Every structure is written in C-alpha cells, then in structure tokens.
Amino acid sequence: MTIWQALLLAIIEGITEFLPVSSTGHMIIASSFMGISHDEFTKMYTVNIQFGAIISVLVLYTRRFLQTTDFYYKLFVAFLPAAVIGFLLNDYIDALLENVVVVAISLLVGGIILVFIDRIAQEHPKDREITYPEALKIGFYQCIAMIPGVSRSAATIIGGMFQGLTRRQSAEFSFFLAVPTMAAAAGYKFLKTYESIQAADIKILLFGNAIAFIVAMLAIRFFINFLTRYGFKVFGYYRIILGIILLALLAMGYELDIV
Known part of the structure; x- marks a missing residue:
C-alpha cells in the first residue's frame, strides 16, 4: 500500500463512517479498483x-x-451483541470482506430500506431517554452491519428509528455506540497483527488515523444538519445507484474482487 492509497482510503473512511452508506463497502470497492493487495496489514489498516x-x-x-x-x-448493553457475535464469527466476517458481490447486494437492499424508512418508522416527536431494552435492540441491529455493505451507521440508525427515536437522536446514539464498537474492533485487529507490522507501516497507520479524524469531524457536522432537514432518501438513492452499477459491472465480466 502506497501513501497515496492510504490517504484515499482514510478520506473515504472519514467521509463514510458515520453516513449510512457503508464505509467498509466503499473501502472494499476503492481497494479493488486501485488493485491494493489485501494482505494482513491492509485488512488491519x-x-x-x-x-x-x-x-x-x-x-x-x-x-x-x-x-x-x-x-x-446503556452503551455497554448496546455494545454487547456485536462484541459476542463479532468475536464468534470473526473468521467468517473476514471472508465476507473480500466479496464485492455481497457489498453490492447489501448496498442495494439497504438503499431501498432507507428510501422508505421515514414512512415505515414512526419517530417520537421529541428526544427522550433511551431505555435499556431499546439499547439492546439497537445493539442487535448493529450486528447486521457485520455483513459488508450494510453500514453500521445505517443499521443502528434504522434500529433507533424503529424504537420511535427521532432522526437526530438515532444518529447521535449511533455515533456514541460507534466508540466502544469500533475501538474494540480496531484494538482486536491491531493485537492480532502487530507483530508483523513494520516501522513504515506504523507511520502509514498514524497518518491514516489523522486524516480519518479530520475528515470525520466535517462529515458528522454535515450529516446531522442534512439529516434533520432532508431525511434519508438521498442516501438511499445513492446506495441503490451504486449497488446497481457494481452488479452491472460484475455482470459484464469486470473483475472487482479484492486482489
């Protein structure tokens, strides 16, 4: 992985991590088009x-x-399902990360749901306290995002909406839940591969995290304001279009699987 490839992946991560469009799916697609070898460091990165x-x-x-x-x-209760299921299915999840077909189908199906989510999920008129049962249910929704292309943000926001939370509250709880979930995933992956990491890899990793931090700051501010005013439809249509394009490319014989 070159520094420019690391930069592009970090920008994609920062933009898409908190948007309901699947950061993992976008990084898989970008890695495929750039021909990045999906070795252990790339997976960890x-x-x-x-x-x-x-x-x-x-x-x-x-x-x-x-x-x-x-x-x-409440964050701990919501985090538990992903912690247990993610640990048990880690190898299976890693295998799915190499399949662009799974990403394309997940983007398409998730996009259709987002187009109609505002109609089918009745939000509470005002923010209120999330209960423990609701936190647990949102945690199980988060587990669906272990399928590449689903989007952790989309799954948890949809889960919150189905509990009657407002768009903003669902999105913000999704952000908060990301902290223990992503910290555990990042720490676990780092511990599994740190012995094989070279000094140059550490520099790339620190660089990528710095870029992702800056871009994510901007993306979160944009998303909250946009979501409050316009809802999820735009993201749903984007996912549908991207999913169809990927499936069309695969049908025409383009090789998009990870190298």
Missing part, C-alpha cells in the same frame, strides 16, 4: 483507521460523554 473517526466523536460530543453512569451502562 482498513479497520484500525476507524480509531481516528472515533476520536472525532469524542471531540465533537465531549459534553455528552460527561454524563451519568446510566449513559455508559
């Missing part, structure tokens, strides 16, 4: 640069994280 995006949430929502312990208990 695409997961670990999520840590930079996590820091952006902590910076933007510092006051929200200085809350009562009840806030953290």
Whole structure:
C-alpha cells in the first residue's frame, strides 16, 4: 500500500463512517479498483483507521460523554451483541470482506430500506431517554452491519428509528455506540497483527488515523444538519445507484474482487 492509497482510503473512511452508506463497502470497492493487495496489514489498516473517526466523536460530543453512569451502562448493553457475535464469527466476517458481490447486494437492499424508512418508522416527536431494552435492540441491529455493505451507521440508525427515536437522536446514539464498537474492533485487529507490522507501516497507520479524524469531524457536522432537514432518501438513492452499477459491472465480466 502506497501513501497515496492510504490517504484515499482514510478520506473515504472519514467521509463514510458515520453516513449510512457503508464505509467498509466503499473501502472494499476503492481497494479493488486501485488493485491494493489485501494482505494482513491492509485488512488491519482498513479497520484500525476507524480509531481516528472515533476520536472525532469524542471531540465533537465531549459534553455528552460527561454524563451519568446510566449513559455508559446503556452503551455497554448496546455494545454487547456485536462484541459476542463479532468475536464468534470473526473468521467468517473476514471472508465476507473480500466479496464485492455481497457489498453490492447489501448496498442495494439497504438503499431501498432507507428510501422508505421515514414512512415505515414512526419517530417520537421529541428526544427522550433511551431505555435499556431499546439499547439492546439497537445493539442487535448493529450486528447486521457485520455483513459488508450494510453500514453500521445505517443499521443502528434504522434500529433507533424503529424504537420511535427521532432522526437526530438515532444518529447521535449511533455515533456514541460507534466508540466502544469500533475501538474494540480496531484494538482486536491491531493485537492480532502487530507483530508483523513494520516501522513504515506504523507511520502509514498514524497518518491514516489523522486524516480519518479530520475528515470525520466535517462529515458528522454535515450529516446531522442534512439529516434533520432532508431525511434519508438521498442516501438511499445513492446506495441503490451504486449497488446497481457494481452488479452491472460484475455482470459484464469486470473483475472487482479484492486482489
């Protein structure tokens, strides 16, 4: 992986991590088009640069994280399903990460859901406290995002909407839940591969996290404002178009699988 490839992947991560369009799916597509060899460092890099995006949430929502312990208990309850299922299915999930067909279908199906989510999910007129059962249910929705192309953000926001939360509250709880979830995923992947990492790889990793942090800060601000005013349809249509393009390219014989 060159520094320019690392830069592009970090920008993609920062833009897409908190948007309901699948950051993993976009990085898989970008890696495929750039011909990046999907070795152990590349796999670790695409997961670990999520840590930079996590820091952006902590910076933007510092006051929200200085809350009562009840806030953290609910985050823990929502985090548990992904922690258990992710650990048990880690190897299977890694295999799916190399399949562009899965990404394309997930983008298409998820896009259709987002187009209609505002109609089928009745949001509460005002923000309210999330209950423990609701937090757990959102946690199970997050597990669906282990399928590449689904989008962790989309899955958890949809989960929140189905619990009657407002768009903004669903999105912000999704951001908060990303912190323990992505930190655990990034830390686990790093520990599995750190012995094989070279000094040059560490520099690329730090560079990628810094870029992802800056871009994610901007993306979060944009998303919240856009979502409050316009809803999810634009993201749904984008996913549908991208999914159709990918399936069409695959049908025409283009080789898009990871090298």
